[in-house]
Amino acid sequence: MLPDILKEMTVPAALELWDAEALTGGSCDFGETLLWVRRERIVDVCRLLKEKFQFVRLSGLTCIDRHPAEPRFEVLYLLHSIERNERLKLKVALDGAQPEVDSVTAVWKGANWYEREAFDLFGVRFVGHPDLKRLMLPADWEGHPLRKDFPVHGHKYSYRND
């Protein structure tokens, strides 16, 4: 169900031909290609992109919290192919109650810290990650600060007079 503009592009068209079920949508704003991937298929899609389309780099991985909307979390993958000189964004939607997605560390080793960071700051679990623990914050920290329902001044302190 890709929009027409993406059907003319090599990579999205090839992906749809490979398995139309793996993609749930896409867009191309400001010349940046974005594909929505079904949660269960993200590792397969990433592996295919790396092996067949030279996306050897995972430039970044992060999360966006759409609280209170559902599905609440969007996990964002920034892919880059030096050979094709092309960038591609992938997104996976996760529900707020149990945000879980398969880890892509088996595809790119560099995903390791990015997934740990997203786990630390958003509480998204990456299944199959070799060492999923907090990266930035102390191990006994409560909560996930980049979630929209986490107050900016921290949850332990109050600036009210009570």
Next chain:
Amino acid sequence: MSETEAKATFAASEPAQDEKLPGGRRRMVLNMGPQHPSTHGVLRIMLELDGEIITRAEPDIGFLHTGIEKQAETLNWQQVVTLTDRMDYLSTQANNLAYVLSVEKLLGIEVPPKAQWLRVMLTELSRINSHSVWLGTHAMDLGAMTVYFYCFREREDILRICEMFSGQRMMTSYFRIGGVALEPPRGWERTVREFLQGLPAKIDEYENLLNSNPIFLQRTKGVGHLSLERLLDLGVTGPMIRAAGLKWDIRKSEPYSSYDKFDFDIPVYSESDVFARFRVRLEEMRQSARIAEQALDGMPEGAWKADAPQVVLPDREKMKTQMEALIYHFKIVSEGFRVPAGEAYVPVESPRGEIGFYVVSDGTSKPYRVFTRTPSFGNLQCLPALFDGKLIADNIAALGSMDFVLGDIDR
């Protein structure tokens, strides 16, 4: 946190305790940092040693985590520029540039040529600044003291130029969404030209100091080798990739801010060791001086901020004579400007590699989410691979050759 809790936390992040090996030897666990002169910041590395050989290295980061991405959600679009300065404090202009380019992409603003040329010139000067700090400290780690003083002499000149333009030496925040903050100061051309004319001879001087230094050569040649495939897989960018033989520079492959109008070379070496990284960065300083000189010679005339009254602050004169300008000024200062809903990412080649800000707008005057893809964070991930099975004395050279800034990693 109580004392017992603190102890429990510390124990949880400890690696395995010292372990007895056959033949009366034992595997030792050693903490390098968080306070260690060669980590250039607050980085803790847990080393597992078998004699002098490192069998496992695990970096522990987050000591400088200040929640910049969270703070960015509470400030308006323009104010976030000041936060980007404080991440990678050695190349503030590259950070500013990456952020303003992403927001300008969402706004659809075309920046006038003079602002683009000024941005290119200052970004290249900051690259020279950053590389000279790297060179000085790296050489000092390896025992060459003189280079440090020479490099900081040049850095001082660049900081003086920064102060001239923005009033600030380090945290310049000179680039604004839609252009630059202030009109260039009187006499800036002469100061910049004098600096650039003297620079090539000084870079030759550094090269002579180190290229013929047998201690430096022995400690860098063939040390810290990693193959290009592994570097790319681990998310490394910038000079380390170019020292491994790949000619990839975002200024050439995805030109931004009119970099395609400038003539420069990308230095590439294939050895992928500490010495190759040293040569790449040294050559990059020469190329940066070349770009800055071209920007200086070809500086276009005209406006230095975009014609976008809803985003860019109006001139003082206009505010005194035109009602609309006064209204816009009030709106921008009190509320900030609104950015249309959308998401954008513009990668920029910082002195350390790819930096980019993934900005998400929901149509209000504050960012919904700012993800900072910083080069140091990606580069530091190769540390365990770089250290594995190497001598403990070599890791100081390898660590220095990565050229990271802890503020850039922890954010």
